[in-house]
Amino acid sequence: MAIADLVAVATVRARLSLPGLIASVVVAAAAAFLSVHYSAPVMLFALLLGMAMNFLAQGACKEGIELAARHVLRVGVALLGLRITFGQIAELGWQPVALVGVTVVVTIVLSMLIARAVGFQSLFGLLTGGATAICGASAALALAAALPSHPGKERATLFTVIGVSMLSTFAMIAYPVVVRSLHLTPYDSGVFLGATIHDVAQVVGAGYGVSRETGDIATVVKLMRIAMLLPVIVCAAMITRARDGEVLGDEVGKRPPLLPWFAVAFAVLVVANSVGFVAASVQHAGSELSRWCLIVAIAAIGMKTELRRLVEVGLKPVALMIGETLFLAVLVLVLLRWVL
Secondary structure: OOHHHHHHHHHHHHHHHHHHHHHHHHHHHHHHHHHHHHOOOHHHHHHHHHHHOHHHHHOOOHHHHHHHHHHHHHHHHHHHHHHOOHHHHHHOOHHHHHHHHHHHHHHHHHHHHHHHHOOOOHHHHHHHHHHHHHHHHHHHHHHHHHOOOOHHHHHHHHHHHHHHHHHHHHHHHHHHHHHHHOOOOHHHHHHHHHHHOOOHHHHHHHHHHHOHHHHHHHHHHHHHHHHOHHHHHHHHHHHHHHOOOEOOOOOEOOOOOOOOHHHHHHHHHHHHHHOOOOOHHHHHHHHHHHHHHHHHHHHHHHHOOOHHHHHOOOOHHHHHHHHHHHHHHHHHHHHHHHOO
């Protein structure tokens, strides 16, 4: 195909995608405004506002909404790598690293087993368990991006993001009370909060609400959990390929690549950030761009989803996510008190 033809095709696709992209950005901006003024999770607002705009998904905005829900999402996940350096992880020693590794693996494996036992595909447990164990809505979106497309995936992703956002807000309020009642040291309090609360913003709010030292430790531990995204994404892709794309429902989708490009980009950015190739201003800008890409993507996913289909999931997935959250908190406390 000639260069002129490629340019023409790209121009047509851009023209078709522009209305949906603009709609997704507008919903994301509205969600960010409401989040600041009502002190609630921005992802939750983006989902709810997106679902209210569901009528746009079948019109002229359809192409751009699809683009935001898939490709903008992957860009946002890749840019998460700018939040992490190896130096941050090394500062706290091997104990928190071991704790994070154990809790992430155990929580995800147990979630997959329980999901299978109650009648879901085991990779639905990977999606909810990964969101709980790693970094909330961002992990749910990252894992969903690594799995093949099919009708059931978007509903499962939307449910997971809503559930993990609400549970993270509850944890931000309740867990500081827990660490005070147990008389944990600032160090142990920071490890507990960073290893159990789902979303970064809620970790920061809870940690610095206890003390500055607790907040600093909680933030670094949380970044360790974000670093677990890469191996979990690779494992998800490998399991899915082995099962010929069977995930989250009865439909079978296209097998994902063994190593998704956004996972490679995530790893490259972590390495570049760790060796000092990324200036502080670029790191901040990239982290903020990642945040906005994820908000835009979840707004688009909301616009693609009908509320009545979300209600159909029933009580078992709700119980699964609550159980995962409580299990993670108890496991971290046990490891802090009697192992590490």
